[in-house]
Amino acid sequence: MDVIVAKRAGFCPGVKRAIDKVLELEASGNTPVYTIGPLIHNKQVTQQLAEKKITSIDKPQQAADKNGVLVIRAHGITPEFQREVESCGMRVVDATCPLVKHAQNVIAQYAAKGYQTVIVGDSEHAEVIGLMGYTQGKGMVVAGPEEARHLPHFEKVNIVSQTTQKESVFFETAEEIKKHADICQVSNTICQPTKERQKETIELAKSADLVIVVGGKHSANTARLALLCKALTSAVQHVETETELDEKLIRNAKKIFITAGASTPSWVIDRVAERVKQLRTG
Numbered sequence: 001m002d003v004i005v006a007k008r009a010g011f012c013p014g015v016k017r018a019i020d021k022v023l024e025l026e027a028s029g030n031t032p033v034y035t036i037g038p039l040i041h042n043k044q045v046t047q048q049l050a051e052k053k054i055t056s057i058d059k060p061q062q063a064a065d066k067n068g069v070l071v072i073r074a075h076g077i078t079p080e081f082q083r084e085v086e087s088c089g090m091r092v093v094d095a096t097c098p099l100v101k102h103a104q105n106v107i108a109q110y111a112a113k114g115y116q117t118v119i120v121g122d123s124e125h126a127e128v129i130g131l132m133g134y135t136q137g138k139g140m141v142v143a144g145p146e147e148a149r150h151l152p153h154f155e156k157v158n159i160v161s162q163t164t165q166k167e168s169v170f171f172e173t174a175e176e177i178k179k180h181a182d183i184c185q186v187s188n189t190i191c192q193p194t195k196e197r198q199k200e201t202i203e204l205a206k207s208a209d210l211v212i213v214v215g216g217k218h219s220a221n222t223a224r225l226a227l228l229c230k231a232l233t234s235a236v237q238h239v240e241t242e243t244e245l246d247e248k249l250i251r252n253a254k255k256i257f258i259t260a261g262a263s264t265p266s267w268v269i270d271r272v273a274e275r276v277k278q279l280r281t282g
């Protein structure tokens with residue numbers, strides 16, 4: 001009873017959909033499967049995919065077998081790159097998450113009406129790089145309100161968020177950007193699964209003595225989830241697998257909350273939860 005695992009821990013629908021598509025393609029025949037960039041930022045899943053000969057490449061020219069299938073990952077890509085991929089002569093499967101597509105459409109729609117775009121997010125993240133491609137060359141990225149203070153004046157600006165952005169950061173940043181614009185459109189494109197995960201985390205992390213966040217150390221959404229937890233409770237451990245668990249912290253905590261990023265597979269979460277329970281009873 002004193003170890004709670006988040007109901008919304010692990011793969012989000014967009015990531016699950018992309019992985020299912022890739023595994024389906026791999027199972028359906030002898031065709032090699034290539035993904036444009038790593039499907040997700042999780043070492044354990046990446047290893048499993050590599051064992052199945054599902055290869056991550058940066059561009060179509062790197063595919064060793066041109067009879068293979070190219071898969072666009074859940075993060076999406078720029079329209080220019082999409083055209084390049086689709087005209088390379090290989091079979092292409094687009095696994096862009098529909099909720100990322102929604103953000104791309106919102107940007108394209110306002111850019112066509114002459115709006116500049118400010119994306120609240122991580123400028124180096126693949127999703128944000130893809131989103132920038134829809135701004136008609138009039139896009140900027142800010143990480144939060146502090147960076148927004150240095151923005152120029154806009155006649156018309158559309159403020160959009162990376163789909164995994166923390167809601168409070170998005171709204172605080174939007175408030176700052178409004179001071180720089182005559183006409184301002186606030187487009188909250190944080191996806192519903194992220195909102196639900198954040199809501200659940202806020203509710204449960206507050207009352208826990210220890211929060212364990214499971215997921216890749218290079219996963220942006222897992223790192224953001226860990227940061228959110230650190231603002232709510234003093235003891236937070238971010239682990240990739242059960243081997244990194246801090247036994248002393250676990251034995252001393254009365255109530256433990258386990259959550260995970262959108263790129264963490266359920267079997268990794270289960271192993272962490274199992275080990276935590278063993279340590280509590282052992």
Ligand code: SF4
Pocket residue numbers: 012013014015074075097098099100163164191192193194262
């Ligand atoms: S985090 Fe949200 S938008 Fe991103 S892939 Fe998952 S469901 Fe889609």
